[in-house]
Amino acid sequence: MTFEDFTFxxxxxxxxxxxxxxxxxxGSNVVSIFQSGNEFGLTFTYEQFASGSTAFVDxxxxxxxxxxxxxxxxxxxxxxxxxxxxxASLALSNGETLSLSAPGSGFLAFARVPNxxxxxxxxxxxxGGTATTTSFTVAFSTPQPATLALLGLxxxxxxxxxxxxxxxxxx
Numbered sequence: 001m002t003f004e005d006f007t008f009x010x011x012x013x014x015x016x017x018x019x020x021x022x023x024x025x026x027g028s029n030v031v032s033i034f035q036s037g038n039e040f041g042l043t044f045t046y047e048q049f050a051s052g053s054t055a056f057v058d059x060x061x062x063x064x065x066x067x068x069x070x071x072x073x074x075x076x077x078x079x080x081x082x083x084x085x086x087x088a089s090l091a092l093s094n095g096e097t098l099s100l101s102a103p104g105s106g107f108l109a110f111a112r113v114p115n116x117x118x119x120x121x122x123x124x125x126x127x128g129g130t131a132t133t134t135s136f137t138v139a140f141s142t143p144q145p146a147t148l149a150l151l152g153l154x155x156x157x158x159x160x161x162x163x164x165x166x167x168x169x170x171x
Contacts, residue, residue: 001040001142002066010048011058019052019126023059034137039073041139050084050124050131059133062119070112070143074098075105076122076136082129086122088136093117103133112143 012021024047034041048057076088080102089099090108093116098108120138124131 001069001140003042003063004066005064006061007063008059008061010060011056013054013056014050014052015054019055020049021051021055021057021124022047022049023057024048034139036073036139038141038144039071039139040141041073041137043135043137045135048122048124048133050126051129052126053128055124055126057124057133059122060120062117064115064117065140066115067140068112068114068142069116069140071107071109071141072096072098072118073105073107073139073141074100074120074137076100076103076133078103078124078131078133080129080131082126084124084126084129084131086124086131086133088123088133089121090138091119091121105137116140 010023012023014021026046030044030046032043034043048059050057072090072092074088074090078086080086086103087101089097091097094110094113096108096110098106100106122133122136124133
């Protein structure tokens with residue numbers, strides 16, 4: 001699996017004097033490789049922050065993933081205090097989307113595709129509280145040939161079983 005053609009955009013807005021927004025990529029270890037079972041991807045460690053009466057931060061990286069690919073995993077870490085919101089969404093070029101309305105994780109299975117363009121939106125918004133995001137992970141898996149072969153054998157066995165039942169009913 002290959003991750004390529006990255007672009008990163010961050011948009012911030014805040015209403016002074018009580019609103020503040022920030023985005024910080026921090027040190028040199030912003031991106032690390034993620035692997036869990038058959039999921040392969042990237043973890044981005046950084047900080048975005050929205051606080052006060054009116055503040056908004058939207059970080060939207062996009063990139064290409066070359067597979068084959070059969071699912072997507074998205075998680076993000078953060079903290080919400082008071083009247084604030086932290087959300088994450090992943091839009092894929094095959095028309096699939098995965099959305100999280102609070103820090104946590106989600107999984108989305110879809111029909112196998114050879115590659116997919118991925119656009120993320122990590123949003124922190126405050127209308128009187130504080131929202132902070134500290135990392136997100138996006139990962140994908142490839143279909144397992146052994147699993148597909150076993151699935152095919154299972155379907156073949158079901159077909160044989162049905163044929164035998166039909167023959168018995170007819171005889």
